[in-house]
Amino acid sequence: MEQYIAGYESMTAHELSRYLTKEFHTKIRQAFGAALTQLGASLHIEKVNGEAKAIYGLVKGLCAFFTEHAGKEERLLFPLVADTGQSYKASATTYETESFVDDLKEEHYALGEGFMNLRRLTNNYNCNTSASPSRKLAFGHLNGIEQNIKQDIFIEEEYLFPRILRIK
Amino acid sequence: MKPFLLATDYSEAARNAGDFAAHLAQSCGSELIVFHAWTPTLPAPETSPIVPLDDVRRIQKEAVEAEAARLSKAFQVRTRAIEQSGFAGDEIEVVCEEEGIGLIILATSHHNVVARFFGSVATSMLHKLKFPMLLVPEFVTFKEPQKVLLATDLHDSGDWHELDTLKAIARQLNFSIHIINVVNEKQVAGVEESSAGVRLENKLREIEHTWHFPVDEDIPHAVLETAERIGAGWIAMVPHQLPWYKELFHKSITKQLAFVTHRPLLALPNA
Numbered sequence: 001m002e003q004y005i006a007g008y009e010s011m012t013a014h015e016l017s018r019y020l021t022k023e024f025h026t027k028i029r030q031a032f033g034a035a036l037t038q039l040g041a042s043l044h045i046e047k048v049n050g051e052a053k054a055i056y057g058l059v060k061g062l063c064a065f066f067t068e069h070a071g072k073e074e075r076l077l078f079p080l081v082a083d084t085g086q087s088y089k090a091s092a093t094t095y096e097t098e099s100f101v102d103d104l105k106e107e108h109y110a111l112g113e114g115f116m117n118l119r120r121l122t123n124n125y126n127c128n129t130s131a132s133p134s135r136k137l138a139f140g141h142l143n144g145i146e147q148n149i150k151q152d153i154f155i156e157e158e159y160l161f162p163r164i165l166r167i168k
Numbered sequence: 169m170k171p172f173l174l175a176t177d178y179s180e181a182a183r184n185a186g187d188f189a190a191h192l193a194q195s196c197g198s199e200l201i202v203f204h205a206w207t208p209t210l211p212a213p214e215t216s217p218i219v220p221l222d223d224v225r226r227i228q229k230e231a232v233e234a235e236a237a238r239l240s241k242a243f244q245v246r247t248r249a250i251e252q253s254g255f256a257g258d259e260i261e262v263v264c265e266e267e268g269i270g271l272i273i274l275a276t277s278h279h280n281v282v283a284r285f286f287g288s289v290a291t292s293m294l295h296k297l298k299f300p301m302l303l304v305p306e307f308v309t310f311k312e313p314q315k316v317l318l319a320t321d322l323h324d325s326g327d328w329h330e331l332d333t334l335k336a337i338a339r340q341l342n343f344s345i346h347i348i349n350v351v352n353e354k355q356v357a358g359v360e361e362s363s364a365g366v367r368l369e370n371k372l373r374e375i376e377h378t379w380h381f382p383v384d385e386d387i388p389h390a391v392l393e394t395a396e397r398i399g400a401g402w403i404a405m406v407p408h409q410l411p412w413y414k415e416l417f418h419k420s421i422t423k424q425l426a427f428v429t430h431r432p433l434l435a436l437p438n439a
Contacts, residue, residue: 071381075349076365079357096370103369 008155013163016155017078024152025070031145032063038138045132052135055121059142062114066149069107073156077104081164094165101161108153115146169336170270171199171248175260176235178204181306185275186235188432190243191310192273192302196340199246201267202236204228205259206251225253257293264299271333272301276426276433300333302402303426303433313343313401316434319391319421320368320406322349322361328371330406330438335375344376346398350390351383388424395431404434 008016039056046052077100119125125139174189176182186202193200206228208221219227228251236249250267252259260272274293293301318334338345347368351357380398384390395403407422426433 068379068381072365072369072379075351075357075381076362076369079359079362080366082359096366099373100366100369 008159011159013081013160016160016163017073017081020152020155020160021074021078024148024155025074028145028148028152029063029067029070031141031148032059032066035059035138035141035145036063038134038141042132042135042138045134051121055118058114058118058121062111062118065107065114066111069104069111073104076100077164098165101165105157105161108157111149111153115149118142118146169196169198169340170268171201172196172271172273173201173203173260173264173267173269174239174273175203175205175256176232176275177256178231178235179275179277181275181277181304183235184306184308185273185304186239187242188304188308188310189273189302190239190245190247194243194245195312196337198270199248200236200239201248201250201263201269202232202239203249203260203263204232204235204251205256206253207255208253225251228253257296260293261297261299269299270336272297272299274301274303275306276303277306297435297437299437300330301435301437303435305430305432308430308432311401312341315346315398315400316343316402316404317346317348317391317395317398317400318404319348319350319387319425322357322364322368323408324364324368324406324438326438328364328368330436331368331371334404334434334436335372338375343401344378345372345404346378346380346394346400347372348380348382348391348394350387351381352385353383387421388428391421391425392429395429400431402432402434403429404436406436406438 011019036056036059039052039059043052043056080097122139122142125143127136127139172189172193174186176186190200192198206224208224229249232249232251236247239245240247250263252263254262263269264272272293316334316338318331324330334345337343349365380394382390382394384393391403394400403425405422405425407420422433422435426435
Protein backbone atom coordinates (compact mmCIF):
# COMPACT_ATOMS: atom_id res chain seq x y z
CA MET A 1 0.00 0.00 0.00
CA GLU A 2 2.79 2.40 0.92
CA GLN A 3 4.37 2.16 -2.50
CA TYR A 4 1.02 3.07 -4.04
CA ILE A 5 0.62 6.02 -1.71
CA ALA A 6 4.09 7.25 -2.66
CA GLY A 7 3.00 6.90 -6.30
CA TYR A 8 -0.14 8.99 -5.79
CA GLU A 9 1.84 11.69 -4.04
CA SER A 10 4.12 12.12 -7.01
CA MET A 11 1.24 12.27 -9.52
CA THR A 12 -0.13 15.57 -10.73
CA ALA A 13 -3.87 16.28 -10.40
CA HIS A 14 -4.25 15.69 -14.12
CA GLU A 15 -2.43 12.35 -13.94
CA LEU A 16 -4.51 11.30 -10.95
CA SER A 17 -7.77 12.15 -12.68
CA ARG A 18 -6.77 10.17 -15.78
CA TYR A 19 -5.64 7.25 -13.62
CA LEU A 20 -8.93 7.21 -11.67
CA THR A 21 -11.01 7.36 -14.85
CA LYS A 22 -9.11 4.55 -16.53
CA GLU A 23 -8.31 2.23 -13.64
CA PHE A 24 -11.36 2.71 -11.45
CA HIS A 25 -14.40 4.39 -12.99
CA THR A 26 -14.37 2.47 -16.25
CA LYS A 27 -13.69 -0.85 -14.56
CA ILE A 28 -16.28 -0.27 -11.83
CA ARG A 29 -18.94 0.56 -14.44
CA GLN A 30 -18.09 -2.64 -16.32
CA ALA A 31 -18.15 -4.69 -13.12
CA PHE A 32 -21.56 -3.28 -12.18
CA GLY A 33 -22.85 -4.36 -15.60
CA ALA A 34 -21.46 -7.86 -15.10
CA ALA A 35 -22.86 -8.11 -11.56
CA LEU A 36 -26.32 -7.02 -12.70
CA THR A 37 -26.28 -9.53 -15.55
CA GLN A 38 -25.38 -12.35 -13.16
CA LEU A 39 -27.90 -11.23 -10.54
CA GLY A 40 -30.59 -11.05 -13.21
CA ALA A 41 -29.72 -14.57 -14.31
CA SER A 42 -29.82 -15.84 -10.73
CA LEU A 43 -33.31 -14.38 -10.30
CA HIS A 44 -34.45 -16.60 -13.16
CA ILE A 45 -32.52 -19.70 -12.12
CA GLU A 46 -33.21 -19.70 -8.40
CA LYS A 47 -36.50 -19.75 -6.62
CA VAL A 48 -37.03 -16.02 -6.55
CA ASN A 49 -37.61 -14.51 -3.15
CA GLY A 50 -38.12 -10.97 -1.91
CA GLU A 51 -34.58 -10.69 -0.62
CA ALA A 52 -33.02 -11.54 -3.99
CA LYS A 53 -35.21 -8.93 -5.65
CA ALA A 54 -34.24 -6.39 -3.01
CA ILE A 55 -30.54 -7.07 -3.67
CA TYR A 56 -31.07 -6.69 -7.41
CA GLY A 57 -32.96 -3.41 -6.88
CA LEU A 58 -30.29 -2.03 -4.55
CA VAL A 59 -27.44 -2.94 -6.93
CA LYS A 60 -29.33 -1.35 -9.83
CA GLY A 61 -29.77 1.80 -7.77
CA LEU A 62 -26.10 1.84 -6.71
CA CYS A 63 -25.03 1.35 -10.32
CA ALA A 64 -27.15 4.31 -11.48
CA PHE A 65 -25.90 6.43 -8.59
CA PHE A 66 -22.25 5.60 -9.29
CA THR A 67 -22.65 6.15 -13.05
CA GLU A 68 -24.03 9.64 -12.49
CA HIS A 69 -21.44 10.42 -9.81
CA ALA A 70 -18.50 9.26 -11.94
CA GLY A 71 -19.95 11.12 -14.94
CA LYS A 72 -20.03 14.35 -12.94
CA GLU A 73 -16.43 13.88 -11.85
CA GLU A 74 -15.18 13.00 -15.34
CA ARG A 75 -17.20 15.58 -17.22
CA LEU A 76 -17.36 18.49 -14.80
CA LEU A 77 -14.48 18.24 -12.33
CA PHE A 78 -11.53 16.43 -13.87
CA PRO A 79 -11.24 18.67 -16.96
CA LEU A 80 -10.65 21.59 -14.63
CA VAL A 81 -7.18 20.18 -13.96
CA ALA A 82 -6.46 19.10 -17.53
CA ASP A 83 -3.94 21.90 -17.85
CA THR A 84 -2.27 21.72 -14.51
CA GLY A 85 -1.11 24.95 -13.08
CA GLN A 86 -3.25 27.12 -15.33
CA SER A 87 -5.98 29.18 -13.79
CA TYR A 88 -9.45 28.51 -15.12
CA LYS A 89 -10.62 30.86 -17.79
CA ALA A 90 -14.18 32.14 -17.38
CA SER A 91 -14.46 29.52 -14.71
CA ALA A 92 -16.47 28.73 -11.66
CA THR A 93 -15.58 30.66 -8.53
CA THR A 94 -13.61 29.06 -5.71
CA TYR A 95 -16.79 28.87 -3.66
CA GLU A 96 -18.65 27.11 -6.48
CA THR A 97 -15.86 24.56 -6.96
CA GLU A 98 -15.61 23.94 -3.23
CA SER A 99 -19.37 23.46 -2.96
CA PHE A 100 -19.27 21.05 -5.86
CA VAL A 101 -16.44 19.05 -4.26
CA ASP A 102 -18.41 18.99 -0.97
CA ASP A 103 -21.40 17.59 -2.87
CA LEU A 104 -19.19 14.89 -4.38
CA LYS A 105 -17.93 13.99 -0.91
CA GLU A 106 -21.51 13.67 0.30
CA GLU A 107 -22.16 11.34 -2.61
CA HIS A 108 -19.14 9.27 -1.53
CA TYR A 109 -20.70 8.97 1.89
CA ALA A 110 -24.04 7.95 0.35
CA LEU A 111 -22.25 5.31 -1.73
CA GLY A 112 -20.66 3.96 1.46
CA GLU A 113 -24.07 3.78 3.13
CA GLY A 114 -25.47 1.96 0.11
CA PHE A 115 -22.73 -0.66 0.23
CA MET A 116 -23.25 -1.11 3.98
CA ASN A 117 -26.88 -1.94 3.23
CA LEU A 118 -25.77 -4.28 0.49
CA ARG A 119 -23.39 -6.07 2.87
CA ARG A 120 -26.22 -6.51 5.34
CA LEU A 121 -28.59 -7.85 2.68
CA THR A 122 -25.99 -10.22 1.20
CA ASN A 123 -24.56 -11.43 4.53
CA ASN A 124 -21.20 -9.84 3.63
CA TYR A 125 -21.38 -11.28 0.11
CA ASN A 126 -21.64 -14.84 1.45
CA CYS A 127 -23.88 -17.20 -0.48
CA ASN A 128 -25.53 -20.41 0.66
CA THR A 129 -23.86 -23.49 -0.74
CA SER A 130 -27.04 -24.13 -2.70
CA ALA A 131 -26.86 -20.72 -4.43
CA SER A 132 -26.58 -20.69 -8.21
CA PRO A 133 -23.18 -20.05 -9.82
CA SER A 134 -24.60 -16.80 -11.19
CA ARG A 135 -25.31 -15.53 -7.70
CA LYS A 136 -21.86 -16.56 -6.45
CA LEU A 137 -20.25 -14.81 -9.38
CA ALA A 138 -22.39 -11.71 -8.82
CA PHE A 139 -21.43 -11.53 -5.14
CA GLY A 140 -17.78 -11.83 -6.15
CA HIS A 141 -18.19 -8.88 -8.52
CA LEU A 142 -19.96 -6.85 -5.83
CA ASN A 143 -17.21 -7.47 -3.31
CA GLY A 144 -14.66 -6.33 -5.89
CA ILE A 145 -16.72 -3.25 -6.76
CA GLU A 146 -16.92 -2.22 -3.13
CA GLN A 147 -13.16 -2.54 -2.65
CA ASN A 148 -12.49 -0.56 -5.83
CA ILE A 149 -14.94 2.16 -4.88
CA LYS A 150 -13.35 2.48 -1.44
CA GLN A 151 -9.92 2.90 -3.01
CA ASP A 152 -11.27 5.33 -5.61
CA ILE A 153 -12.83 7.47 -2.88
CA PHE A 154 -9.66 7.33 -0.79
CA ILE A 155 -7.49 8.58 -3.66
CA GLU A 156 -9.97 11.31 -4.57
CA GLU A 157 -10.48 12.64 -1.08
CA GLU A 158 -6.90 12.32 0.12
CA TYR A 159 -4.99 13.32 -3.01
CA LEU A 160 -7.08 14.64 -5.88
CA PHE A 161 -9.64 16.97 -4.30
CA PRO A 162 -7.10 18.87 -2.15
CA ARG A 163 -4.97 19.39 -5.25
CA ILE A 164 -7.86 20.62 -7.34
CA LEU A 165 -8.81 23.14 -4.67
CA ARG A 166 -5.17 24.19 -4.27
CA ILE A 167 -4.75 24.82 -8.01
CA LYS A 168 -7.86 26.92 -7.93
CA MET B 169 -44.69 34.78 -11.25
CA LYS B 170 -44.56 37.21 -14.16
CA PRO B 171 -47.53 37.04 -16.56
CA PHE B 172 -47.62 34.39 -19.28
CA LEU B 173 -48.42 35.24 -22.87
CA LEU B 174 -50.40 32.90 -25.08
CA ALA B 175 -49.93 33.68 -28.77
CA THR B 176 -52.86 32.30 -30.70
CA ASP B 177 -54.09 32.07 -34.27
CA TYR B 178 -57.32 30.30 -33.14
CA SER B 179 -56.34 27.08 -34.92
CA GLU B 180 -57.12 23.73 -33.30
CA ALA B 181 -53.50 23.43 -32.14
CA ALA B 182 -53.56 26.99 -30.76
CA ARG B 183 -56.80 26.37 -28.85
CA ASN B 184 -55.21 23.28 -27.34
CA ALA B 185 -52.13 25.35 -26.42
CA GLY B 186 -54.55 27.87 -24.90
CA ASP B 187 -56.01 25.23 -22.61
CA PHE B 188 -52.48 24.16 -21.71
CA ALA B 189 -51.40 27.76 -21.03
CA ALA B 190 -54.44 28.53 -18.88
CA HIS B 191 -53.93 25.40 -16.82
CA LEU B 192 -50.24 26.21 -16.36
CA ALA B 193 -50.96 29.85 -15.47
CA GLN B 194 -53.49 28.69 -12.90
CA SER B 195 -50.98 26.23 -11.36
CA CYS B 196 -48.32 28.95 -11.19
CA GLY B 197 -50.70 31.69 -10.03
CA SER B 198 -49.88 33.84 -13.06
CA GLU B 199 -51.97 36.11 -15.18
CA LEU B 200 -52.48 34.92 -18.76
CA ILE B 201 -52.37 37.43 -21.58
CA VAL B 202 -54.06 36.11 -24.70
CA PHE B 203 -52.47 37.69 -27.73
CA HIS B 204 -53.30 37.65 -31.42
CA ALA B 205 -51.35 39.38 -34.17
CA TRP B 206 -53.17 40.02 -37.41
CA THR B 207 -52.03 41.36 -40.75
CA PRO B 208 -54.28 43.96 -42.41
CA THR B 209 -55.10 43.04 -45.98
CA LEU B 210 -53.93 45.72 -48.35
CA PRO B 211 -56.48 46.35 -51.09
CA ALA B 212 -55.44 46.79 -54.68
CA PRO B 213 -55.37 50.51 -55.69
CA GLU B 214 -58.39 50.23 -57.95
CA THR B 215 -60.56 48.48 -55.41
CA SER B 216 -61.95 49.71 -52.15
CA PRO B 217 -61.62 47.62 -48.98
CA ILE B 218 -64.52 45.30 -48.44
CA VAL B 219 -64.32 45.70 -44.67
CA PRO B 220 -63.10 48.98 -43.19
CA LEU B 221 -59.94 48.66 -41.09
CA ASP B 222 -61.73 49.80 -37.93
CA ASP B 223 -64.23 47.01 -38.35
CA VAL B 224 -61.44 44.50 -38.87
CA ARG B 225 -59.80 45.72 -35.71
CA ARG B 226 -63.10 45.43 -33.80
CA ILE B 227 -63.64 41.90 -35.08
CA GLN B 228 -60.10 40.93 -34.10
CA LYS B 229 -60.58 42.47 -30.65
CA GLU B 230 -63.82 40.60 -30.10
CA ALA B 231 -62.24 37.32 -31.18
CA VAL B 232 -59.27 37.59 -28.85
CA GLU B 233 -61.49 38.72 -25.97
CA ALA B 234 -63.77 35.75 -26.56
CA GLU B 235 -60.80 33.38 -26.36
CA ALA B 236 -59.54 35.06 -23.18
CA ALA B 237 -63.02 34.83 -21.64
CA ARG B 238 -63.32 31.15 -22.58
CA LEU B 239 -60.02 30.32 -20.91
CA SER B 240 -60.77 32.44 -17.85
CA LYS B 241 -64.11 30.71 -17.35
CA ALA B 242 -62.84 27.19 -18.00
CA PHE B 243 -59.70 27.38 -15.87
CA GLN B 244 -60.48 30.06 -13.28
CA VAL B 245 -57.45 32.08 -14.29
CA ARG B 246 -56.97 35.84 -14.65
CA THR B 247 -56.79 36.66 -18.36
CA ARG B 248 -56.33 39.77 -20.46
CA ALA B 249 -56.76 40.09 -24.22
CA ILE B 250 -54.45 42.01 -26.55
CA GLU B 251 -54.54 42.17 -30.33
CA GLN B 252 -52.08 43.95 -32.53
CA SER B 253 -51.72 44.37 -36.26
CA GLY B 254 -48.35 43.37 -37.67
CA PHE B 255 -46.13 40.36 -38.08
CA ALA B 256 -46.58 37.84 -35.28
CA GLY B 257 -42.89 37.39 -34.43
CA ASP B 258 -42.24 41.12 -34.14
CA GLU B 259 -45.45 41.98 -32.32
CA ILE B 260 -45.02 39.21 -29.76
CA GLU B 261 -41.63 40.61 -28.83
CA VAL B 262 -43.03 44.15 -28.48
CA VAL B 263 -45.87 43.01 -26.23
CA CYS B 264 -43.51 40.89 -24.13
CA GLU B 265 -41.32 43.88 -23.47
CA GLU B 266 -44.27 46.16 -22.68
CA GLU B 267 -45.97 43.69 -20.36
CA GLY B 268 -42.88 42.17 -18.71
CA ILE B 269 -43.80 38.67 -19.82
CA GLY B 270 -42.22 35.71 -18.03
CA LEU B 271 -43.14 32.98 -20.51
CA ILE B 272 -44.57 32.81 -24.02
CA ILE B 273 -46.71 29.81 -24.89
CA LEU B 274 -47.18 28.79 -28.51
CA ALA B 275 -48.55 25.79 -30.38
CA THR B 276 -46.49 23.68 -32.75
CA SER B 277 -47.87 21.40 -35.40
CA HIS B 278 -45.92 18.36 -36.54
CA HIS B 279 -48.16 17.84 -39.52
CA ASN B 280 -47.48 21.17 -41.12
CA VAL B 281 -44.95 20.16 -43.76
CA VAL B 282 -44.64 23.69 -45.14
CA ALA B 283 -43.82 25.07 -41.71
CA ARG B 284 -41.36 22.26 -41.23
CA PHE B 285 -39.50 23.32 -44.34
CA PHE B 286 -39.72 27.08 -44.12
CA GLY B 287 -40.20 27.41 -40.38
CA SER B 288 -43.31 28.34 -38.44
CA VAL B 289 -43.74 31.44 -36.28
CA ALA B 290 -42.77 29.36 -33.25
CA THR B 291 -39.59 27.89 -34.68
CA SER B 292 -38.51 31.09 -36.40
CA MET B 293 -38.72 32.83 -33.04
CA LEU B 294 -36.58 30.23 -31.31
CA HIS B 295 -33.27 31.79 -32.22
CA LYS B 296 -34.01 35.46 -31.95
CA LEU B 297 -36.22 35.68 -28.95
CA LYS B 298 -35.24 37.24 -25.65
CA PHE B 299 -38.05 35.62 -23.66
CA PRO B 300 -38.57 32.04 -22.50
CA MET B 301 -40.95 30.20 -24.78
CA LEU B 302 -42.91 26.99 -24.28
CA LEU B 303 -43.83 25.17 -27.48
CA VAL B 304 -46.85 22.94 -27.01
CA PRO B 305 -47.29 20.21 -29.62
CA GLU B 306 -50.82 19.76 -30.85
CA PHE B 307 -52.88 17.17 -28.98
CA VAL B 308 -50.71 17.44 -25.84
CA THR B 309 -52.88 18.16 -22.84
CA PHE B 310 -51.64 19.74 -19.64
CA LYS B 311 -50.28 17.48 -16.95
CA GLU B 312 -48.03 18.75 -14.18
CA PRO B 313 -44.58 17.35 -15.04
CA GLN B 314 -42.77 15.28 -12.42
CA LYS B 315 -39.50 15.57 -14.31
CA VAL B 316 -38.14 18.06 -16.82
CA LEU B 317 -35.19 17.12 -19.01
CA LEU B 318 -32.78 20.03 -19.45
CA ALA B 319 -30.54 19.45 -22.47
CA THR B 320 -27.30 21.41 -22.47
CA ASP B 321 -23.94 21.33 -24.25
CA LEU B 322 -22.48 23.34 -21.33
CA HIS B 323 -21.53 26.17 -23.66
CA ASP B 324 -22.41 28.93 -21.28
CA SER B 325 -19.99 31.53 -20.12
CA GLY B 326 -22.42 33.33 -17.87
CA ASP B 327 -24.22 32.68 -14.63
CA TRP B 328 -27.02 30.55 -16.12
CA HIS B 329 -29.55 33.34 -15.56
CA GLU B 330 -31.56 31.84 -18.42
CA LEU B 331 -32.60 29.08 -16.05
CA ASP B 332 -34.40 31.49 -13.69
CA THR B 333 -37.75 30.83 -15.36
CA LEU B 334 -37.23 27.08 -15.23
CA LYS B 335 -36.37 27.32 -11.53
CA ALA B 336 -39.39 29.49 -10.81
CA ILE B 337 -41.74 27.03 -12.52
CA ALA B 338 -39.98 24.08 -10.82
CA ARG B 339 -40.68 25.64 -7.43
CA GLN B 340 -44.36 26.15 -8.32
CA LEU B 341 -44.94 22.72 -9.87
CA ASN B 342 -42.43 20.89 -7.69
CA PHE B 343 -40.72 18.90 -10.44
CA SER B 344 -37.16 17.63 -10.53
CA ILE B 345 -34.70 18.61 -13.25
CA HIS B 346 -32.75 15.97 -15.16
CA ILE B 347 -29.77 17.52 -16.90
CA ILE B 348 -28.56 15.77 -20.04
CA ASN B 349 -25.18 16.47 -21.58
CA VAL B 350 -24.76 14.25 -24.63
CA VAL B 351 -21.16 13.15 -24.97
CA ASN B 352 -19.46 12.38 -28.24
CA GLU B 353 -17.15 9.37 -27.86
CA LYS B 354 -14.13 11.25 -29.19
CA GLN B 355 -14.99 14.49 -27.49
CA VAL B 356 -12.84 15.61 -24.58
CA ALA B 357 -14.49 17.95 -22.10
CA GLY B 358 -12.76 21.30 -21.85
CA VAL B 359 -12.18 23.61 -18.93
CA GLU B 360 -14.90 26.00 -20.12
CA GLU B 361 -17.53 23.28 -20.25
CA SER B 362 -16.52 21.89 -16.88
CA SER B 363 -16.67 25.32 -15.29
CA ALA B 364 -20.09 25.85 -16.79
CA GLY B 365 -21.15 22.50 -15.36
CA VAL B 366 -19.90 23.38 -11.88
CA ARG B 367 -21.72 26.71 -12.05
CA LEU B 368 -24.86 24.92 -13.22
CA GLU B 369 -24.61 22.58 -10.23
CA ASN B 370 -24.56 25.59 -7.95
CA LYS B 371 -27.35 27.34 -9.84
CA LEU B 372 -29.66 24.37 -9.28
CA ARG B 373 -28.51 23.74 -5.72
CA GLU B 374 -31.93 24.17 -4.09
CA ILE B 375 -33.80 22.26 -6.84
CA GLU B 376 -33.80 18.46 -6.95
CA HIS B 377 -31.72 17.56 -9.97
CA THR B 378 -29.70 14.76 -11.50
CA TRP B 379 -27.29 14.31 -14.43
CA HIS B 380 -27.17 12.06 -17.49
CA PHE B 381 -24.14 11.75 -19.79
CA PRO B 382 -25.17 9.46 -22.64
CA VAL B 383 -22.61 8.74 -25.35
CA ASP B 384 -24.25 9.34 -28.72
CA GLU B 385 -23.34 11.00 -32.01
CA ASP B 386 -26.95 11.95 -32.61
CA ILE B 387 -27.92 14.55 -30.01
CA PRO B 388 -31.68 14.76 -30.74
CA HIS B 389 -31.86 10.97 -30.61
CA ALA B 390 -30.11 10.85 -27.23
CA VAL B 391 -32.34 13.59 -25.83
CA LEU B 392 -35.56 11.95 -27.01
CA GLU B 393 -34.44 8.50 -25.86
CA THR B 394 -33.52 9.80 -22.39
CA ALA B 395 -36.77 11.77 -22.13
CA GLU B 396 -38.68 8.58 -22.92
CA ARG B 397 -36.65 6.43 -20.52
CA ILE B 398 -37.01 8.70 -17.51
CA GLY B 399 -40.58 9.74 -18.35
CA ALA B 400 -39.82 13.46 -18.67
CA GLY B 401 -42.92 15.63 -18.92
CA TRP B 402 -41.15 18.49 -20.71
CA ILE B 403 -37.85 19.09 -22.45
CA ALA B 404 -35.97 22.34 -21.79
CA MET B 405 -33.15 23.75 -23.92
CA VAL B 406 -31.05 26.86 -24.32
CA PRO B 407 -31.07 27.62 -28.07
CA HIS B 408 -27.87 29.06 -29.47
CA GLN B 409 -28.15 32.24 -31.44
CA LEU B 410 -26.22 31.45 -34.59
CA PRO B 411 -25.25 33.96 -37.26
CA TRP B 412 -27.45 33.44 -40.31
CA TYR B 413 -24.62 32.01 -42.44
CA LYS B 414 -23.86 29.37 -39.82
CA GLU B 415 -27.50 28.28 -39.88
CA LEU B 416 -26.83 27.08 -43.43
CA PHE B 417 -24.36 24.50 -42.16
CA HIS B 418 -25.37 23.79 -38.58
CA LYS B 419 -28.78 22.35 -38.01
CA SER B 420 -30.29 23.76 -34.86
CA ILE B 421 -30.82 20.98 -32.31
CA THR B 422 -33.65 22.93 -30.69
CA LYS B 423 -35.43 23.32 -34.02
CA GLN B 424 -34.96 19.66 -34.84
CA LEU B 425 -36.43 18.69 -31.50
CA ALA B 426 -39.30 21.15 -31.83
CA PHE B 427 -40.46 19.33 -34.95
CA VAL B 428 -40.26 15.80 -33.65
CA THR B 429 -40.89 15.79 -29.92
CA HIS B 430 -44.31 15.04 -28.56
CA ARG B 431 -43.43 16.75 -25.30
CA PRO B 432 -43.72 20.45 -24.54
CA LEU B 433 -40.40 22.12 -25.34
CA LEU B 434 -39.22 24.98 -23.15
CA ALA B 435 -36.73 27.23 -24.95
CA LEU B 436 -34.71 29.42 -22.59
CA PRO B 437 -32.84 32.15 -24.47
CA ASN B 438 -29.63 33.43 -22.91
CA ALA B 439 -30.05 36.91 -24.33
